[in-house]
Amino acid sequence: MSIMSEPISEPRRPVAPAQPTTPPTLPHRAVSMRLTMDDSDSPSDIVDALFLGRFASGELPYSRGASLDSVKPGLTLLPPEAAVLRSARDKDRSATLAEGDGWTVLVSRWSRGADVTVAAVSEELADEVLASCVDGAADEPEPQPENVTMGFWYVSPRRGPHRTTRQISAETWAEVRGNYTAPVADAMDGLMKLTADDVSGRLLLLHGPPGTGKTSALRTLARSWRDWCQVDCVLDPERLFNDVGYLMDIAIGEDDGTAGGRWRLLLLEDCDELIRGQAKHQTGQALSRLLNLTDGLLGQGRNVLVGITTNEDLERLHPAVVRPGRCLARIEVGPLTRPEAVNWLGTPDGIGREGATLAELYALRRGASPTPVPAIPSPTPAAASSDGLYL
Known part of the structure; x- marks a missing residue:
């Protein structure tokens, strides 16, 4: 569906004003709406267009909106006096259009969340109607000491x-420190105690074989830093650095999580292709934009850290990523040694001479046979030297 606007010509002025002249066309009347639909459009799209038509025509020239991540059960998000004009439900979304005296409201619902948009004849009325829709509607669970609020971008x-x-x-x-081998636990000690005043470097890099507890460490880090840093996980990191608009929304846009000068940690999990040695050739500008966000112009004036997990060996990572001064911390998360693994599990049964990863130990505790983690091959000399350096 597309909505197009086209100008309407001003009426001609009469040569002799013997009769009362037609008033000039008002600015909001200088645009007409034309709606084009095809078989890819849904009833919900039509509901959206009907709402936009009243705003575009100037009939209801003031608009206000709000988003709710989770709505309390049983709420319609409509004022008591609202009269429903249209209601549509698709497999993943519903849309309701309702009106009252001097206003119209569009409620879009998906899963547990909702968008509410109001158009009205005045700013005051738009604010009032929106407040009646969303005030007290957010379903906010009681905070628990063991929980932390994490954002998810997509x-x-x-x-x-x-x-x-x-x-x-x-x-x-303190509860999970024993899940990590001694050198890793020692490195994590300082990281967990970090404060906003201690930040030097904008890149946090956790690398090592799968199953060693990198993601678990990041959840604990989010809890340790929650007083001064909001942690956001980017669910589609491969798109983030190839879509300038998306990157700007995350890096520059304000949100509740970074109000009051709080820091923000953007988590990018399993970003092997982005930061390995061949990244400059394989991902185009993506690597450059990542580095620009951490210590270039894009990151200036923004309290943004970037945390990356990768299964790659350190020797295979791009030298620009691991150069001194860029990383706040660079920690290789490896398996527990055999003595550490035996102490963790309480028995030597199933533990090899090389020790075990955290995932293998949990599998042994459940009585399952752990799946060995394949070793990461070392790069060939040609691959290691063919990509040059990024400064």
């Missing part, structure tokens, strides 16, 4: 770049 086909929040459980560092 590009929605209908809404573009979007951020939603969830409460996730995270253990304290």
Whole structure:
């Protein structure tokens, strides 16, 4: 569906003003609406267009909107006096158009969340109607000491770049420290105690074989830093650095999570293709934009950190990523040694001479046979030297 506007010509002025002249066309009347539909459009799209028509024509020239990540059960988000004009439900979304005296409201629902948009004859009325729709409607669970609020960014086909929040459980560092081999635990000690005043470097890099607890460490880090840093996970990192608009929304746009000068940590998990040695050739400008966000012009004046997890060996990472001064921390998360693994599990049964990863130990505790983690091959000399350096 597309909505097009076209100008309407001004009426001609009469040569002799013997009769009262037609008033000039008002600015909001200088645009007419033309709606084009095809078989890809849904009833919800029509509901959206009907709402936009009243705003575009100037009949209701003031608009206000709000988004709710989670709505309390049983709420319609409509004022009591609203009269429903249209209602449509698709497999993943519903849209309701309702009106009252001098206003119209569009309620779009998906899963647990909602967008509410009001158009009205005045700013005051638009604010009043929106407040009656959303005040007290957010379903906010009671905060738990073991929970931390984490944001999740993704590009929605209908809404573009979007951020939603969830409460996730995270253990304290003292509770999970024994899940990591001694050198890793020692390195993590300092990282968990970090404060905003200690930040030097904008890139946090956790690398090592799968199953060693990198993601678990990041959840604990989010809990340790929650007083001064909002942690946001980017669900589609491969798109982030190839879509300038998406990157700008995340890097520059304000949101509740970074109000009051709080820092923000953007988590990019399993970004092997982005930061390995061949990245400059394989991903185009993506690597350059990542580095620009961490210590270039894009990151200037923004309290943004970038956390990356990768299964790649350090020797295979691009030298520009791991150069001194760029990384806030660079930690190789490896398996526990055999003595550490035996102490963790309480028995030597199933543990090899090389020790075990955290995932293997949990599998052994459940009585399952752990799946060995394949070794990461070393790069060939040709591959290691063919990509040059990024400064």
